[in-house]
Amino acid sequence: MNDExxxxxxxxxxxxxxxxxxxxxxxxxxxxxxxxxxxxxxAGENGSGKSTLIKILSGVVSADAGQVSLNGRQLGNDPMxxxxxxxxxxxxxxxxxxxxxxxxxxxxxxxxxxxDVLHKRSARRRLxxxxxxxxxxxxxxxxxxxxxxxxxxxxxxxxxxxANRARIIVMDExxxxxxxxxxxxxxxxxxxxxxxxxxxLFVSHKIEEVFAVCDTVTVLRDGxxxxxxxxxxxxxxxxxxxxxxxxxxxxxxPREEGAVQRPFLAASGLGRRGNFVDVDLELRPGEIVSxxxxxxxxxxxxxxxxxGYMKPDAGRIEIDGETVTFKSQHDAIERGIAYVxxxxxxxxxxxxxxIRDNITVSSLEKSTHFGIVSAASLLQRARDAVKNLRIxxxxxxxxxxxxxxxxxxxxxxxxxxxxxxxxxxLNGPTVGVDVGSKREIHxxxxxxxxxxxxxxVVTDDIAEAIALSDRILVMVRGRITAGFDAATVDExxxxxxxxxxxxx
Amino acid sequence: MNALARIFATPQGIVFLVAVxxxxxxxxxxxxxxxPSTLIDLARNGLVTGIFAMGVMMVLASGGIDVSHTAIGAFxxxxxxxxxxxxxxxxxxxxxxxxxxxxxxxxGLVNGLLIGGLGLNTxxxxxxxxxxxxxxxxxxxxTTYITSVPREVINFSRTILIxxxxxxxxxxxxxxxxxxxxxxxxxxxxxxxxxxxxRKVYAIGGSEEAAQRIGIRIKRVKxxxxxxxGAIAGLAGMTHVTLSRxxxxxxxxxxxxxxxxxxxxxxxxxxxxxxxxxxxxxGVFVITMINTTLLxxxxxxxWQKFVIGCLIIVGTGLPIVFDRLxxxxxxxxxxxxx
Numbered sequence: 001m002n003d004e005x006x007x008x009x010x011x012x013x014x015x016x017x018x019x020x021x022x023x024x025x026x027x028x029x030x031x032x033x034x035x036x037x038x039x040x041x042x043a044g045e046n047g048s049g050k051s052t053l054i055k056i057l058s059g060v061v062s063a064d065a066g067q068v069s070l071n072g073r074q075l076g077n078d079p080m081x082x083x084x085x086x087x088x089x090x091x092x093x094x095x096x097x098x099x100x101x102x103x104x105x106x107x108x109x110x111x112x113x114x115x116d117v118l119h120k121r122s123a124r125r126r127l128x129x130x131x132x133x134x135x136x137x138x139x140x141x142x143x144x145x146x147x148x149x150x151x152x153x154x155x156x157x158x159x160x161x162x163a164n165r166a167r168i169i170v171m172d173e174x175x176x177x178x179x180x181x182x183x184x185x186x187x188x189x190x191x192x193x194x195x196x197x198x199x200x201l202f203v204s205h206k207i208e209e210v211f212a213v214c215d216t217v218t219v220l221r222d223g224x225x226x227x228x229x230x231x232x233x234x235x236x237x238x239x240x241x242x243x244x245x246x247x248x249x250x251x252x253x254p255r256e257e258g259a260v261q262r263p264f265l266a267a268s269g270l271g272r273r274g275n276f277v278d279v280d281l282e283l284r285p286g287e288i289v290s291x292x293x294x295x296x297x298x299x300x301x302x303x304x305x306x307x308g309y310m311k312p313d314a315g316r317i318e319i320d321g322e323t324v325t326f327k328s329q330h331d332a333i334e335r336g337i338a339y340v341x342x343x344x345x346x347x348x349x350x351x352x353x354x355i356r357d358n359i360t361v362s363s364l365e366k367s368t369h370f371g372i373v374s375a376a377s378l379l380q381r382a383r384d385a386v387k388n389l390r391i392x393x394x395x396x397x398x399x400x401x402x403x404x405x406x407x408x409x410x411x412x413x414x415x416x417x418x419x420x421x422x423x424x425x426l427n428g429p430t431v432g433v434d435v436g437s438k439r440e441i442h443x444x445x446x447x448x449x450x451x452x453x454x455x456x457v458v459t460d461d462i463a464e465a466i467a468l469s470d471r472i473l474v475m476v477r478g479r480i481t482a483g484f485d486a487a488t489v490d491e492x493x494x495x496x497x498x499x500x501x502x503x504x
Numbered sequence: 505m506n507a508l509a510r511i512f513a514t515p516q517g518i519v520f521l522v523a524v525x526x527x528x529x530x531x532x533x534x535x536x537x538x539x540p541s542t543l544i545d546l547a548r549n550g551l552v553t554g555i556f557a558m559g560v561m562m563v564l565a566s567g568g569i570d571v572s573h574t575a576i577g578a579f580x581x582x583x584x585x586x587x588x589x590x591x592x593x594x595x596x597x598x599x600x601x602x603x604x605x606x607x608x609x610x611x612g613l614v615n616g617l618l619i620g621g622l623g624l625n626t627x628x629x630x631x632x633x634x635x636x637x638x639x640x641x642x643x644x645x646x647t648t649y650i651t652s653v654p655r656e657v658i659n660f661s662r663t664i665l666i667x668x669x670x671x672x673x674x675x676x677x678x679x680x681x682x683x684x685x686x687x688x689x690x691x692x693x694x695x696x697x698x699x700x701x702x703r704k705v706y707a708i709g710g711s712e713e714a715a716q717r718i719g720i721r722i723k724r725v726k727x728x729x730x731x732x733x734g735a736i737a738g739l740a741g742m743t744h745v746t747l748s749r750x751x752x753x754x755x756x757x758x759x760x761x762x763x764x765x766x767x768x769x770x771x772x773x774x775x776x777x778x779x780x781x782x783x784x785x786x787g788v789f790v791i792t793m794i795n796t797t798l799l800x801x802x803x804x805x806x807w808q809k810f811v812i813g814c815l816i817i818v819g820t821g822l823p824i825v826f827d828r829l830x831x832x833x834x835x836x837x838x839x840x841x842x
Contacts, residue, residue, distance in 0.1 A: 096714060118698060119698050
């Protein structure tokens with residue numbers, strides 16, 4: 001793989017890029033090259049300067065110093081210039097038009113770059129169909145994009161770049177929202193396009209994908225390139241160490257085993273039409289239970305049912321031995337259950353509001369006396385939470401949107417910890433979170449559980465389940481098919497169990 | 505049943521169905537309703553609303569909202585009359601429309617620069633300009649009715665496309681001004697569906713950030729949207745003069761919510777990205793029919809507001825309720841299996 005990459009002249013060169021926002025230096029003398037058909041991983045923790053580098057590359061932000069050249073031609077800070085030169089950025093949210101059809105989305109970029117005046121319906125539609133065919137993807141070109149599943153949207157975004165004859169595709173964390181089999185499909189497509197001479201700059205947190213797809217790696221830390229080279233020179237430990245600046249033990253987190261306690265919540269025969277069936281499960285104080293399953297396995301619906309957001313059709317839920325029916329999530333919260341949703345951005349946080357308000361919004365009554373909310377008390381509680389959860393921010397007044405992914409996730413955690421939950425349910429707690437923050441969030445959850453909170457984690461990240469949990473339940477097509485002791489199970493066994501139905 | 509359910513699942517379907525029901529009831533009460541003359545009546549009564557609605561539809565499709573269009577229409581109509589009477593030249597009628605459209609485009613440019621250029625909120629800006637344009641009209645141009653409109657306008661308003669005798673022996677006629685609506689509708693249909701500009705309007709309505717990222721110059725597109733919407737409002741204002749044969753500066757303002765209601769009933773979403781020319785025509789047709797027929801049936805005029813209010817709530821709310829019910833029924837029909 002490396003042979004293809006080396007030797008050819010670079011199609012993209014970024015030289016001595018510098019950028020500062022006020023007194024904060026975000027990038028310092030960053031160099032990056034990309035050859036034809038090369039897949040390079042841009043690795044780094046949140047806040048390492050990856051996003052800024054991509055913005056400079058795409059012309060959205062101008063660098064203070066340094067040059068970007070594509071095919072030997074220098075690029076200014078103009079998004080159109082970069083796009084016409086053959087560079088396409090696929091953002092995490094894909095930046096598609098939900099109201100328009102698949103083909104129109106795919107063709108739109110081409111229409112814009114060729115400065116069309118008229119809407120060339122049939123030509124663009126054919127272009128879209130041809131591009132999808134070239135990618136060997138089957139998506140109905142006439143469906144509105146809003147009706148597509150996430151994985152297909154991702155593919156439409158790639159098709160749009162290809163339709164515009166992109167020579168370089170920058171993908172910002174492309175696999176965050178995809179399941180394992182979808183990721184595998186995506187990586188296949190990347191491999192095929194690479195053979196056609198398309199170069200990729202791949203931004204990812206997921207170490208295994210980096211090894212699966214990339215030829216070369218550039219690691220950014222605190223705004224500078226710390227190490228760079230062919231992927232063959234790296235192994236997981238070296239890469240993680242380069243990213244975080246410390247060696248991280250990727251194994252199970254150490255913990256004390258406590259005495260087994262009476263379950264806080266017990267579900268028996270729980271079922272909901274079309275989602276899950278016959279679920280028995282016990283969640284005990286001082287224990288972390290992971291429910292591992294693919295997207296669509298019913299894992300999210302189960303979590304939401306335990307939180308009272310959906311109603312079960314069969315079975316019952318007991319809390320402290322007493323059967324309960326939740327009319328809404330409000331009842332569940334009253335019983336001491338907290339739920340951290342999968343998509344913290346859309347479901348969990350008020351992005352434009354301050355960190356303080358986000359942390360205290362669910363527990364205002366704690367600071368309320370005789371119907372009046374004490375601002376001083378809110379401030380104090382928010383500051384304590386920021387300290388306890390090590391949220392990186394100068395103060396609690398900036399908007400949550402200004403924080404990195406890992407720190408945003410901690411704000412959600414902080415909010416729920418403020419209501420002193422007896423059961424904390426987390427859905428994909430470290431999705432879109434970098435390696436270092438991930439570890440810290442895991443440590444937080446372990447210490448929370450040791451203090452007597454029951455914790456349930458819903459995830460498809462097998463390494464996370466093993467590192468974090470005491471007990472692992474595997475969910476396949478709505479049924480709990482296996483249970484493991486996290487201390488003894490290995491990744492392969494668990495993985496094979498999770499994808500059991502996916503292979504047939 | 506299935507087909508009926510599908511009709512109920514879209515706002516336009518419900519609006520259309522309610523309109524049909526409405527017509528049937530009225531037809532039973534008043535047999536004169538089912539005559540061609542009613543259709544002509546409706547076409548005439550919905551004319552100005554329909555022209556305004558076209559501009560508003562485009563703004564809504566882009567994710568914005570424009571409440572200032574009636575003020576633009578009134579300003580353009582009165583200013584055109586002032587100018588033409590002032591220079592005292594014999595101009596062909598088409599020149600009147602060109603002047604009115606140009607004035608409307610100029611006022612639309614003010615909206616466009618504030619919204620596209622400065623990036624201000626569309627509702628706030630157009631609320632401001634609604635008051636601003638109207639105030640400017642009444643303060644600086646005058647408050648008196650212009651009853652002595654030029655000969656060309658009178659001639660044009662007497663040009664009749666169709667004339668029919670209705671049930672009670674009165675003559676009902678469709679004036680040539682109807683052609684303005686036809687022209688605007690065709691022009692807008694072409695702009696929205698066959699030019700890249702039109703597709704950019706939908707794209708911006710779908711996701712502004714995505715549009716920016718693929719290199720669409722949002723500011724320019726937005727400015728142009730409001731300029732075109734302004735020009736259309738100017739044409740609506742001029743059309744109003746040709747119908748009433750006088751220029752009353754107090755006219756038009758006040759009907760903006762009616763226009764927006766028609767556009768929304770026609771399927772444009774207030775959140776942007778959706779809206780069609782045909783749907784808008786349907787919305788205008790329904791609103792006009794309700795207004796006109798209630799009047800014909802002798803129902804007090806404040807009932808019109810009530811009925812239209814109900815229609816908006818039902819037309820936009822019922823599809824959501826039906827959608828939810830259908831999903832629930834679908835889920836419950838499945839066996840207790842995952």
